[in-house]
Amino acid sequence: MSGLTLELIVNDGALWGMLAQLRLNQQLDAVLGSDRSFDVDLGNSSLTLGGGAQQVSAVPHLIASVAPGPQTVRWGWALAELGNLPATGLSGRLRDFGRAQQVPALGSDEVPFSAFGPAPEGVEEVDWVAEQVGILACQVIGEVPWFVVPAGDTRVVLLLQDGPALPAPELAQVMTVLPDALMAGRLIDPPRALQHLLGRVPNWHAEWGPAGVRISDPTGNIDVHLNQDGQVTEIQTNI
Incomplete structure (x- = not known):
């Protein structure tokens, strides 16, 4: 299985x-x-x-x-x-x-x-x-x-x-889609979801720690705070 x-x-x-x-x-x-x-x-x-x-x-x-x-x-x-x-x-x-x-x-x-x-x-x-x-x-x-x-x-x-060329994803856009995905109930395992996203966008850097993950690129960073159950408790941005 x-x-x-x-x-x-x-x-x-x-x-x-x-x-x-x-x-x-x-x-x-x-x-x-x-x-x-x-x-x-x-x-x-x-x-x-x-x-x-x-x-x-x-x-x-x-x-x-x-x-x-x-x-x-x-x-x-x-x-x-x-x-x-x-x-x-x-x-x-x-x-x-x-x-x-x-x-x-x-x-x-x-x-x-x-x-x-x-x-x-x-x-x-x-x-x-x-x-x-x-x-x-x-x-x-x-x-x-x-x-x-x-x-x-x-x-x-x-x-x-072969449709319209999509620009590279912007880190600031995570501040739109992450809350939307959470509110819709699409993320049953937020840390895993974030890891999969990071695997798709190799130019974003991730630093994982006990409190969650900081995702950064040259434009700034986003801190996603996670509790012990892996649920998102807060999202902060410095972009």
Whole structure:
């Protein structure tokens, strides 16, 4: 047994994935403003965002369909009408990983919403589950960002390649995503989550001590205070 669960995979990938989404949204805002109109053609592996003179294109990979009716997630590789498209190929890595690491939900065709944990207050369950799926996909496949498009009441989770170039993550952005991840209940093991993030951003330096960890780069530092149970008690910044 690997000991991995959906909760742990989300824990491990949440900060890195959320940093990527923050930077993606900033890039889209800079180019498109508030315009989030889209045209997606999975048969030709194309996604275009924006309907005016300014547009953003990317190659979409279908990860999953998140359907509120049956309250289930169906992985891209298991969608009968789409499973053979090249755009679903990356979703097969989730299946292979799940079966190799004995994480049944990743190796099953369809998974109930309940497997992804309760949505925070004020967040629609279908949107919450879609974000959880995006984080899982980025962590397992090792690429960011994800993007969610509506199809009626259903949400379609895509992993994007060859999209807008994302700038390197900024240490100050941790002050946004870390509290958000904690408030949403995504981090069941904060020290482990921080270690995984640091593994993704090698130019950040970490000093661990009894009181927590100091993360620094040339712009300054962030102190994350942890109690004896590994829970975050305070976040301080000097940036």
